[in-house]
Amino acid sequence: MKKIINSPNEVVEEMIEGMVLADPDSLERVDGTTVVKRKDAPIRDKVGIVSGGGSGHEPAHAGYIGKGMLDAAVLGEVFTSPSVDQVFEGIKAVASDEGVLLVIKNYTGDVLNFEMAAEMAEAEGIQVEQVVVNDDVAVEDSSFTTGRRGIAGTVFVHKMAGAKAELGGTLKEVKAVAEKTIENVRSMGMAISPCSIPEAGKPSFTLEENEMEMGIGIHGEPGILRTDIAPAKDIATQLTEKILEDMSLEKGDEVVVMVNGLGATPEMELFIVNKTVQEMLKDRGINVHKTFVGEYMTALEMGGCSVTLLKVDEELKELLAVASDAPNFFVR
Numbered sequence: 001m002k003k004i005i006n007s008p009n010e011v012v013e014e015m016i017e018g019m020v021l022a023d024p025d026s027l028e029r030v031d032g033t034t035v036v037k038r039k040d041a042p043i044r045d046k047v048g049i050v051s052g053g054g055s056g057h058e059p060a061h062a063g064y065i066g067k068g069m070l071d072a073a074v075l076g077e078v079f080t081s082p083s084v085d086q087v088f089e090g091i092k093a094v095a096s097d098e099g100v101l102l103v104i105k106n107y108t109g110d111v112l113n114f115e116m117a118a119e120m121a122e123a124e125g126i127q128v129e130q131v132v133v134n135d136d137v138a139v140e141d142s143s144f145t146t147g148r149r150g151i152a153g154t155v156f157v158h159k160m161a162g163a164k165a166e167l168g169g170t171l172k173e174v175k176a177v178a179e180k181t182i183e184n185v186r187s188m189g190m191a192i193s194p195c196s197i198p199e200a201g202k203p204s205f206t207l208e209e210n211e212m213e214m215g216i217g218i219h220g221e222p223g224i225l226r227t228d229i230a231p232a233k234d235i236a237t238q239l240t241e242k243i244l245e246d247m248s249l250e251k252g253d254e255v256v257v258m259v260n261g262l263g264a265t266p267e268m269e270l271f272i273v274n275k276t277v278q279e280m281l282k283d284r285g286i287n288v289h290k291t292f293v294g295e296y297m298t299a300l301e302m303g304g305c306s307v308t309l310l311k312v313d314e315e316l317k318e319l320l321a322v323a324s325d326a327p328n329f330f331v332r
Contacts, residue, residue: 001196001203008198012055012077019062023327027065030072033089034082036062037072041094047165047174048072048094051103051158052087053110054079056197057218059328060297064155068324068331069162070103078197078300079219081109087117091126099127099171103157103178105150106134129171131178133157135187135308137246138215138224149217152260152297153185153308159329163322177319181310186243189306190223190235191216193264195299214238218262218299232269236276239307244284249311251285256292256320258308263298265305270294273305289317296328 005011016036020027028039042048051061052074061073071094076082082090091100100121104114111132118128135153161178169177192212194203204220207213212230215223230238249255259274261267270293281288289312297306312320324331 001201003196003198005198008201011198012075015055016075026325027062030089030093034075034086035072035090035093036065036075037090037093038065041071042096043071044096045098045168046096047098047169047171048091048096048100049103049158049162049165049174050074050087050090050094050100051154052076052082052090053105053107054081054219056195056300057297059295060155061158063328064158064326066324066326068166068322069158069326069329078199081107081113084113084116084120087114088120091117091121091128092124095121095126099129101161101165101171101174101178102128102130103154103161104130104132105154106132106147107149108146127171129175131157131175131182133182135182135185136189136217137186137242138188138217149221151187151189151218152258152306153187153310155258155296155329156185156256156308156310157181159324160316160319162324163319166322177315181316184311184316185308186246187306187308188239188242189216189218189260189262189304190214190239191262191302191304192229193303194220195263195302197300212304216304218297220299220302232272233276236273236307237280240277240280240309243307243309247309247311249284249286252287254287254289254312254317255281256290256310256312257281257288258292258296258310260297260306260308261295262302262304262306263295264301264303267294270305273307277307290320
């Protein structure tokens, strides 16, 4: 295993330091924590938006801190939920009189720790609401979850909730927009090569040179099918068909598309996948409002990709267009 690191035990600590040094005018670290926040948070009369989870999925989640998206991200160790105390500190760091919304990916540790932190915050008089993202259509339950996993579709929840908060929405309104996004977003991923957790020093799973796994999770959780590697058009077709089977889309509906790399997939290959996704949607009379291609939620250096579709109406299109200066989801 080759990693450009100093010590396996210090990767998250040193990553946070380097991250804040890269954008010192906008970001700051809450002293003594793994919380990264907007420098201007808490913001008066604005709902605070907090997300987070295990590290190793960069740019998620700290890459989405900024105007129009997150106010803070709470970073756990690699593929490990942040502790209750860390999440609590994140809530307190951005809490205004308007309250805080927690955006949680559906993994057992994240859900438990964020919920417990919310209870602690409420005991101190902070209004807290939460939503749980479960956009992965591959499996109903996994080694990390009860119910569907939360993957790249979470980024759209950050965007819509963050935009609504930036526009002055109440906590109830911001939560409603987040829930609406969750109801209308679906994703599925696949892998052609594994990733290695720095402290483990070896791949988290194995794939033969000619194998791929469909439906794999962003921590290397098992998918639904391991088979010989196929052309990009077949991969894109399988992912998109599975998503469409789970969505109530009709001819004339509009979607936002995300083709997301998992860490080691060149953009060249992601654009090739996108070509097939776009052709499939066009053939079905589904209109594409906007497309995002790149790395939005990775799994260290895993080779592979995911496809996400978000069904949008006028409200969600307007929120998508709200300006954001988050470094990894910049919208003018």
